Amino acid sequence: MLQQSKDLFIKYQFHSLEELISYISKILFGNKTVNIAGDSTGIGTMKYDRWLTLKTTGKRRDFIKLHRIISTDPGFPVFLSAKVTEGTRHDSPVFVSLLKGRSRKIKLENVVLDSGYLSRENIDIIKMEGGIPIVKGKRNVRSRSKGSIA
Numbered sequence: 001m002l003q004q005s006k007d008l009f010i011k012y013q014f015h016s017l018e019e020l021i022s023y024i025s026k027i028l029f030g031n032k033t034v035n036i037a038g039d040s041t042g043i044g045t046m047k048y049d050r051w052l053t054l055k056t057t058g059k060r061r062d063f064i065k066l067h068r069i070i071s072t073d074p075g076f077p078v079f080l081s082a083k084v085t086e087g088t089r090h091d092s093p094v095f096v097s098l099l100k101g102r103s104r105k106i107k108l109e110n111v112v113l114d115s116g117y118l119s120r121e122n123i124d125i126i127k128m129e130g131g132i133p134i135v136k137g138k139r140n141v142r143s144r145s146k147g148s149i150a
Contacts, residue, residue, distance in 0.1 A: 017082055018101050025080045026103035029071070033107040036080060036131075038098060038117055040067040040091050063087035067094045069102065072112065080106060091116035099125060110134055 068082040081101035108131030126133040
């Protein structure tokens with residue numbers, strides 16, 4: 001399996017995780033309409049360090065964050081786009097590049113996100129792409145749209 005992965009990288013010359021995931025999802029989904037979910041998780045970079053420890057103790061150590069959008073098909077969940085950032089990067093600004101990083105042939109239906117991705121810009125982009133945004137709200141959200149469709 002490892003050799004097959006290396007051969008795939010050499011044959012198609014992928015330069016990043018993002019390119020590989022986009023290519024694979026395009027093959028698997030083609031022109032289908034899919035429900036997607038987006039989230040991120042912190043990953044410790046030290047041998048015995050865990051994200052949960054960092055989150056609960058408040059001790060800052062080196063960690064990275066994996067942002068991803070996946071299909072929500074229970075029988076076949078697949079990464080559609082992923083991006084690795086520094087651990088302190090906020091979720092909301094990364095979503096635009098995640099959505100644009102997926103294969104353009106994949107059409108959106110429901111887009112489920114947690115409150116870290118809540119922004120007018122993200123909601124507007126989901127609507128323009130033909131999706132239905134389902135985002136957990138926050139207490140401090142204002143109802144004035146300032147020209148946004150959200």
